[in-house]
Amino acid sequence: MSWSRLCAAKVQGGMGFKSLRDFNIALLGNQAWRLLSSPDKLVSRVFKVRYYPNGSFLTAKLGSSPSYIWRSVYEAQSLLSPGIGCRVGNGQDIDIINTPWLPTTANPYIHIHSASLENQKVSSLMRVGEIVWDEDLIRDLFEDRDSEIILFIPLPYGVNDSCYPIAILHKNRNDIIWKQHASGSQELVNSALSILNQWKSVQDKSFDSSLGYICPEVGQEQWHLPESNSVKINTDAALFENPSRHSYAFIIRNHYGDFVRAVTKCSVGRVAPEFAEALRIREALSWIKNNQQSNVVLETDCLQVVQMIRSSFSSLSYLGRLIVECRTMMEELSHKNVLLKFYAILCNDLRE
Structure with a gap:
């Protein structure tokens, strides 16, 4: 019997064994999260210079002649991406397109895909020398939906860009097994944020x-x-x-x-x-x-x-x-x- 068959659920004719590959990817995902959440660490800075100098781990490519460690950590990118949101600080490390940085439950990505926005950072949407949105520029570049959401994003001075994780995948897995219902990635993100905020407010003594x-x-x-x-x-x-x-x-x-x-x-x-x-x-x-x-x-x-x-x-x-x-x-x-x-x-x- 093949290993994939052994890892299948018992109700599906398998033995219910845990997949070693999935377990390994989960551990690598933990290391990938460290690259995102601790950008000032030496290892994060080394990887950034080598593999994604103009972006973040979420937008990084495998590249040519990757090391064994990078190839392994890169495998977790597809696992993390649906459950990661980017929070704008100074906007210097977040790509305008292909990065989930809009605080909306409908679609956190910019709709427009203009060639002029390729490799451009969110900081380019702010006034020169200030941490303030350039409203005229934003309304000229984006459609009403995106421009309104961007202008509502708070920009406190002196805060760097950051990412935040979502941890509600186990509930989605259980829904698939027991209710035959699979939630979309964005639905998972929104549910997890709501649950996290409620839990923290309740736990605060x-x-x-x-x-x-x-x-x-x-x-x-x-x-x-x-x-x-x-x-x-x-x-x-x-x-x-x-x-x-x-x-x-x-x-x-x-x-x-x-x-x-x-x-x-x-x-x-x-x-x-x-x-x-x-x-x-x-x-x-x-x-x-x-x-x-x-x-x-x-x-x-x-x-x-x-x-x-x-x-x-x-x-x-x-x-x-x-x-x-x-x-x-x-x-x-x-x-x-x-x-x-x-x-x-x-x-x-x-x-x-």
């Missing part, structure tokens, strides 16, 4: 998830006026399937309940719900900071994002970056008496 800690009005089911000489900002986000869009909005009212201002924006592209929720909070905090507003109560109905912001949550994903930005702005606005609170979703209908 520095945050008390009780409603009493988050909002003093325990069991509150009605919108209340802010205190005297203060304003209240209520935020909301929405996702649309057809066409794929996401939007956010927030409304500002004074202590009399009078309307002060409302801000809303709708963008092309599908993003994870947690990302949309964090995005609306960041935009509201940016408005507070830019308008030098003080004595503000910022209310949101997303408990998970509130937990992440008020804890030590961190992640290599775009969501993690948004959370860090929100937390940083909250600290900068601490002297302005800005409070972030969670309110029950029942308040949605009552505060209108």
